[in-house]
Ligand SMILES: Cc1cc2nc3c(=O)[nH]c(=O)nc-3n(C[C@H](O)[C@H](O)[C@H](O)COP(=O)(O)OP(=O)(O)OC[C@H]3O[C@@H](n4cnc5c(N)ncnc54)[C@H](O)[C@@H]3O)c2cc1C
């Protein structure tokens with residue numbers, strides 16, 4: 269039987285981060301993951317992440333996974349793939365199915381970082397082929413290069429539903445609508461806005477009545493729900509679709525913790541059945557730790573920090589690090605974690621209705637109901653200013669833990685300050701050169717460069733564009749509003765692509781100047 | 797949950813009773829509701845009685861759904877129910893692979 273200082277189950281951000289910290293201290297570490305590729309959820313995340321530089325903000329999820337893996341390998345961590353941990357037994361022994369064999373391993377410490385699984389909801393027809401989890405759709409598209417369908421309805425407006433809707437469109441699917449039984453959009457407003465401006469309608473307080481089809485999905489009916497979650501008669505809407513994506517939450521995959529005899533709790537604030545852990549991630553069983561989504565659904569950024577804390581704590585426990593050093597390092601990590609767990613979407617805010625930002629500005633209600641900020645509302649946010657030359661317009665209106673835009677501008681046009689969840693504001697005194705670094709760095713695709721008046725009755729708008737094929741300079745098309753409605757004809761006057769932009773292309777379009785603050789997307793094809 | 801004297805409302809058939817909840821084992825909502833009235837109050841009992849969550853996905857899809865149906869039938873909150881006992885193997889595995897396990 270093999271013996272390790274630390275056995276880690278799950279090679280997601282939590283598991284890999286713990287492995288790095290433990291191996292750095294000289295521990296012999298093995299990481300088992302059931303997938304052919306390490307990285308957990310990260311390997312299907314093709315979007316740029318939020319957070320700050322230390323948390324790999326503005327880097328695409330799969331690249332964060334690659335970075336963690338490279339660092340772990342360099343430190344001599346043994347990462348075993350296609351390896352399912354099928355059991356955990358007393359004396360910290362695990363059984364692992366690798367290929368056609370079951371092997372046994374013992375660890376002085378064990379970290380369970382098994383992540384989460386997707387929730388489902390039931391409705392007539394929910395077992396028809398074509399009803400899939402949003403995560404499954406993402407795996408099909410981004411890992412296997414397979415289109416899940418052609419016309420899709422997404423149920424759920426949390427970040428997963430919003431991000432996957434956008435990625436479905438990038439892959440070439442048509443998303444006919446987003447529906448959610450809740451009365452308000454659950455995910456980040458910036459993610460919602462980038463979907464809405466492509467013309468996807470949001471139906472809040474709506475749920476699926478039924479899926480139609482004989483041997484696969486051919487259509488779906490949604491309806492509005494009343495205060496008791498009953499469908500209001502006459503509110504039904506039908507869509508012809510071949511795919512229904514469910515993004516209705518994740519549940520911690522904590523079975524191994526339960527099997528190991530850890531004290532468990534059913535905690536709605538953590539989205540399910542989770543092990544009770546102390547501030548170091550240690551469960552009630554000494555030497556068995558849990559970190560990441562398995563101990564409460566959160567983000568990759570917090571999963572990484574929780575993993576690091578568990579790795580350091582294990583090193584202290586086994587004497588690879590002095591208690592004083594360990595405590596000092598853990599305190600640093602805890603401070604970072606505290607910073608991330610702030611703002612409107614912090615774990616403690618779940619289910620609370622927020623009406624004002626930290627700055628005391630009324631929240632955009634339109635954003636919560638329809639997925640986009642209205643023309644009138646947008647003017648009250650500090651990122652939206654007006655000046656004669658080219659300037660950034662930042663339509664980022666909620667307190668989220670994110671700040672790469674501030675770092676991106678070398679001319680100090682953009683300010684968030686030291687409090688990571690503050691709204692970005694534009695300094696009208698600073699001189700914007702139109703370099704576009706902020707537009708490409710914004711994980712929420714919420715920054716536009718606007719020249720409101722070019723002197724000839726037109727305005728120029730530069731926007732982030734992540735669809736293929738790329739429009740060409742001189743091409744005419746349609747400018748869409750924040751709601752995704754056609755507002756006027758637009759001509760592409762520039763498309764910038766650069767390595768530093770990391771696949772976010774900067775498209776500049778010319779529109780009549782009265783649309784400078786209305787036009788926010790470019791639709792290819794015959795202008796209407 | 798072990799209060800076997802719990803008074804349940806009488807079983808009333810519902811229009812969606814034939815909806816499949818556990819796809820792997822093809823167990824319907826009606827069967828789960830009926831099982832509660834047959835005296836199966838915990839998730840472990842339901843699982844032994846009906847095999848919900850014992851198929852290919854090992855309950856990854858239906859655990860939460862079964863829990864909410866049982867909770868509603870008992871008139872308790874889902875999180876009052878706890879979970880079914882977890883046992884190795886975590887995932888389905890061929891007998892021949894288990895048979896080769898020499899404990900190494
Ligand atoms: C669509 C989507 C978008 C997201 N966007 C963001 C974002 O912008 N920013 C952000 O910070 N977070 C984001 N997240 C959340 C983030 O991906 C997760 O919170 C994070 O990946 C959790 O990390 P983890 O290490 O706990 O688990 P995971 O990443 O889920 O990794 C767990 C790993 O363990 C493996 N495993 C489980 N059981 C076993 C077993 N028995 N044996 C072997 N291996 C096992 C799993 O297969 C998996 O590979 C997003 C998530 C989704 C789904």
Ligand code: SF4
Nearest residue numbers: 677700701703704706
């Ligand atoms: S375009 Fe360049 S100069 Fe202007 S705000 Fe953005 S980063 Fe700063």
Ligand code: SF4
Nearest residue numbers: 664670673710711712
């Ligand atoms: S504007 Fe800044 S804070 Fe807002 S999403 Fe973009 S990068 Fe993040």
